[in-house]
Amino acid sequence: xxxxxxxxxxxxxxxxxxxxxxxxxxxxxxxxxxxxxxxxxxxxxxxxxxxxxxxxxxxxxxxxxxxxxxxxxxxxxxxxxxxxxxxxxxxxxxxxxxxxxxxxxxxxxxxxxxxxxxxxxxxxxxxxxxxxxxxxxxxxxxxxxxxxxxxxxxxxxxxxxxxxxxxxxxxxxxxxxxxxxxxxxxxxxxxxxxxxxxxxxxxxxxxxxxxxxxxxxxxxxxxxxxxxxxxxxxxxxxxxxxxxxxxxxx
Amino acid sequence: xxxxxxxxxxxxxxxxxxxxxxxxxxxxxxxxxxxxxxxxxxxxxxxxxxxxxxxxxxxxxxxxxxxxxxxxxxxxxxxxxxxxxxxxxxxxxxxxxxxxxxxxxxxxxxxxxxxxxxxxxxxxxxxxxxxxxxxxxxxxxxxxxxxxxxxxxxxxxxxxxxxxxxxxxxxxxxxxxxxxxxxxxxxxxxxxxxxxxxxxxxxxxxxxxxxxxxxxxxxxxxxxxxxxxxxxxxxxxxxxxxxxxxxxxxxxxxxxxxxxxxxxxxxxxxxxxxxxxxxxxxxxxxxxxxxxxxxxxxxxxxxxxxxxxxxxxxxxxxxxxxxxxxxxxxxxxxxxxxxxxxxxxxxxxxxxxxxxxxxxxxxxxxxxxxxxxxxxxxxxxxxxxxxxxxxxxxxxxxxxxxxxxxxxxxxxxxxxxxxxxxxxxxxxxxxxxxxxxxxxxxxxxxxxxxxxxxxxxxxxxxxxxxxxxxxxxxxxxxxxxxxxxxxxxxxxxxxxxxxxxxxxxxxxxxxxxxxxxxxxxxxxxxxxxxxxxxxxxxxxxxxxxxxxxxxxxxxxxxxxxxxxxxxxxxxxxxxxxxxxxxxxxxxxxxxxxxxxxxxxxxxxxxxxxxxxxxxxx
Numbered sequence: 001x002x003x004x005x006x007x008x009x010x011x012x013x014x015x016x017x018x019x020x021x022x023x024x025x026x027x028x029x030x031x032x033x034x035x036x037x038x039x040x041x042x043x044x045x046x047x048x049x050x051x052x053x054x055x056x057x058x059x060x061x062x063x064x065x066x067x068x069x070x071x072x073x074x075x076x077x078x079x080x081x082x083x084x085x086x087x088x089x090x091x092x093x094x095x096x097x098x099x100x101x102x103x104x105x106x107x108x109x110x111x112x113x114x115x116x117x118x119x120x121x122x123x124x125x126x127x128x129x130x131x132x133x134x135x136x137x138x139x140x141x142x143x144x145x146x147x148x149x150x151x152x153x154x155x156x157x158x159x160x161x162x163x164x165x166x167x168x169x170x171x172x173x174x175x176x177x178x179x180x181x182x183x184x185x186x187x188x189x190x191x192x193x194x195x196x197x198x199x200x201x202x203x204x205x206x207x208x209x210x211x212x213x214x215x216x217x218x219x220x221x222x223x224x225x226x227x228x229x230x231x232x233x234x235x236x237x238x239x240x241x242x243x244x245x246x247x248x249x250x
Numbered sequence: 251x252x253x254x255x256x257x258x259x260x261x262x263x264x265x266x267x268x269x270x271x272x273x274x275x276x277x278x279x280x281x282x283x284x285x286x287x288x289x290x291x292x293x294x295x296x297x298x299x300x301x302x303x304x305x306x307x308x309x310x311x312x313x314x315x316x317x318x319x320x321x322x323x324x325x326x327x328x329x330x331x332x333x334x335x336x337x338x339x340x341x342x343x344x345x346x347x348x349x350x351x352x353x354x355x356x357x358x359x360x361x362x363x364x365x366x367x368x369x370x371x372x373x374x375x376x377x378x379x380x381x382x383x384x385x386x387x388x389x390x391x392x393x394x395x396x397x398x399x400x401x402x403x404x405x406x407x408x409x410x411x412x413x414x415x416x417x418x419x420x421x422x423x424x425x426x427x428x429x430x431x432x433x434x435x436x437x438x439x440x441x442x443x444x445x446x447x448x449x450x451x452x453x454x455x456x457x458x459x460x461x462x463x464x465x466x467x468x469x470x471x472x473x474x475x476x477x478x479x480x481x482x483x484x485x486x487x488x489x490x491x492x493x494x495x496x497x498x499x500x501x502x503x504x505x506x507x508x509x510x511x512x513x514x515x516x517x518x519x520x521x522x523x524x525x526x527x528x529x530x531x532x533x534x535x536x537x538x539x540x541x542x543x544x545x546x547x548x549x550x551x552x553x554x555x556x557x558x559x560x561x562x563x564x565x566x567x568x569x570x571x572x573x574x575x576x577x578x579x580x581x582x583x584x585x586x587x588x589x590x591x592x593x594x595x596x597x598x599x600x601x602x603x604x605x606x607x608x609x610x611x612x613x614x615x616x617x618x619x620x621x622x623x624x625x626x627x628x629x630x631x632x633x634x635x636x637x638x639x640x641x642x643x644x645x646x647x648x649x650x651x652x653x654x655x656x657x658x659x660x661x662x663x664x665x666x667x668x669x670x671x672x673x674x675x676x677x678x679x680x681x682x683x684x685x686x687x688x689x690x691x692x693x694x695x696x697x698x699x700x701x702x703x704x705x706x707x708x709x710x711x712x713x714x715x716x717x718x719x720x721x722x723x724x725x726x727x728x729x730x731x732x733x734x735x736x737x738x739x740x741x742x743x744x745x746x747x748x749x750x751x752x753x754x755x756x757x758x759x760x761x762x763x764x765x766x767x768x769x770x771x772x773x774x775x776x777x778x779x780x781x782x783x784x785x786x787x788x789x790x791x792x793x794x795x796x797x798x799x800x801x802x803x804x805x806x807x808x809x810x811x812x813x814x815x816x817x818x819x820x821x822x823x824x825x826x827x828x829x830x831x832x833x834x835x836x837x838x839x840x841x842x843x844x845x846x847x848x849x850x851x852x853x854x855x856x857x858x859x860x861x862x863x864x865x866x867x
Contacts, residue, residue, distance in 0.1 A: 057680045058860040076857070080683040091675045095607045097583055106592045107599035108682045114592050132583055
């Protein structure tokens with residue numbers, strides 16, 4: 001049974017190891033409904049690994065993850081019903097059209113009358129005219145939109161975006177940002193990773209800085225800025241990031 | 251620049267060896283290496299070392315190994331240089347025809363994507379890039395030549411045979427490679443400068459046709475005069491060689507073959523002296539082609555990039571388990587195999603999706619082949635049986651056994667439209683709110699359905715053929731046959747599913763291997779793993795079937811011979827049928843139980859699969 005929680009994402013002491021290498025160490029954070037958490041860090045900091053653990057794509061070695069009250073370890077199916085994961089690369093089935101992708105996902109999630117949800121989604125994402133096209137006939141941006149449509153079809157309460165703006169044109173970036181903000185306003189809890197700090201400034205309510213798999217800082221943008229600004233006014237997130245991470249790769 | 255090339259190749263080779271060695275620390279790769287090494291030793295090294303020994307000293311136990319490698323190489327030497335030259339001429343004529351029929355759109359050289367990214371913007375002249383490309387290809391050819399020599403050549407007699415053969419292979423392959431490069435570059439340039447490319451191609455193809463006609467007339471004329479070896483003699487390499495020598499050693503073919511004789515002479519040299527004398531002239535042709543390419547001054551950059559992109563597309567298609575389709579070709583949208591309702595078992599969605607993926611296989615061509623075979627069989631059976639005999643029934647039975655055997659044993663390896671093809675997108679599958687076993691079961695449904703369909707057809711054909719051959723007199727004999735066929739039919743789906751579990755388990759347990767098999771070259775450990783999986787699949791089926799079959803046999807005896815006959819006093823024929831059904835039901839239940847355990851276990855493994863970790867390793 002789903003426990004209603006004010007915290008949509010609860011992560012406690014999440015640890016992920018690859019042999020002797022610890023990719024994520026004792027990571028804890030909370031994300032509430034309507035909040036957008038930006039995951040930032042240098043290359044190899046563990047952002048993608050964290051997102052993949054949160055989405056149940058890979059198992060973690062320690063800690064616990066609760067998605068909308070469902071323990072991902074104990075009830076992965078229940079947790080996954082409430083989340084959507086959007087990888088950095090749009091990975092689609094080569095031989096399924098846009099419409100067939102949505103039909104497939106609808107059956108997986110058991111969405112009745114999915115057409116009534118799918119059509120507005122396709123129209124919102126401006127790919128309704130591509131419904132009978134195969135992925136090979138779509139541009140990268142359109143593929144990305146199809147992935148988003150598939151992810152949103154079951155109305156997830158929790159969303160994980162890994163580098164959501166990769167490969168999008170300026171208009172696509174604008175629309176993606178609007179879409180993320182709109183979903184958050186509708187009550188979704190969102191975690192996104194990106195190197196594009198201006199995106200985080202515009203979209204995120206909270207930020208979590210990772211380095212070598214460990215949390216350096218987290219909180220609202222203002223809180224994190226206050227911690228690293230050393231009393232200076234109007235310090236940019238870029239400057240905060242450089243100060244927090246020491247300006248080097250992990 | 252050549253030092254840079256050497257550095258690149260050597261360091262890459264060393265790193266590959268180091269990475270391969272590091273991987274051996276993982277037991278799964280170590281086991282593969284042990285099995286692969288043992289295979290190579292028993293099937294390549296041991297026969298080779300056996301042939302090092304003088305033939306006279308070999309005992310009977312070494313005879314096979316000695317013979318297979320000792321006789322093969324002298325057999326080459328029995329063919330005249332003209333035969334070798336004729337083979338080269340034939341291949342070149344085909345290559346030329348292909349070039350002229352489908353000329354390259356733009357001149358290009360084979361560079362990897364990384365080479366293009368690093369070398370094209372680098373401060374090198376075009377000529378140096380050409381040198382880089384040609385020398386690079388020579389390294390590949392040299393390695394291939396040595397491998398071919400190891401596989402097909404004698405190593406006895408102090409090594410001179412091995413040396414001449416390796417150099418001989420290298421001269422032949424180099425000539426082919428350089429010729430293809432030179433002609434590909436030149437042709438694109440000529441056609442681009444030609445006023446009427448269509449006419450130029452027509453003239454060239456006419457000349458090629460004339461050359462082929464002259465060669466064919468000469469060979470046919472010689473064939474009419476020569477005495478072909480009889481059926482026994484043709485098995486002897488000497489007789490075959492003598493006959494072929496007679497066919498090609500005729501004028502004017504002899505003159506036509508003259509330059510090609512230079513190319514094959516080192517390879518066919520009988521001794522070191524002949525080889526040394528033949529080597530000089532043989533090198534003239536590749537050297538000339540090399541000089542021609544270097545001096546050609548063709549703008550090959552765009553063509554090279556296009557070639558590189560095409561290779562990347564092919565690799566990507568192979569990696570994702572789909573067929574390569576040129577970018578220009580319009581892909582066809584496929585119709586839904588059936589209407590997929592939004593509600594219901596989610597496994598059906600995988601079945602639906604994978605059926606869509608293989609829909610293109612079931613095309614008009616396949617339908618015509620099946621209908622043609624069926625029509626041929628029907629007509630042949632009707633004419634052959636003449637109302638009394640078995641007609642084509644024995645052939646149908648043999649066909650059913652062959653098709654059934656291949657389908658059962660090789661089908662699961664070949665039909666990969668399951669978890670194996672979706673492994674690259676396992677991240678997406680794992681975000682679905684499904685248990686691992688549900689995903690595995692859904693993915694297996696399509697290949698199970700197809701293999702079962704084929705096996706049912708084979709059973710149907712075999713049952714029919716047995717009925718025609720068997721001259722059954724009593725009704726219960728026919729009934730027994732039909733009951734056995736029906737029982738086999740019932741057992742087919744779980745057996746196919748069990749068979750498919752093994753290669754799918756291999757993909758989940760060894761995703762690193764599975765991915766690397768699609769993206770990078772193999773290795774001893776890869777070969778060993780493939781062998782392990784093939785034997786593992788057979789072993790797993792035997793283990794799955796044997797206890798179940800033993801219990802089913804016990805049920806058959808207990809019910810058929812004891813309970814139905816003696817206790818219930820049911821007539822023998824009916825008792826046998828009932829016992830067969832009871833045995834089949836027992837077998838089905840046990841197989842279903844085993845299958846469920848397999849699905850559950852593989853599902854758990856899939857849930858824990860971390861592709862990124864495997865690929866890192």
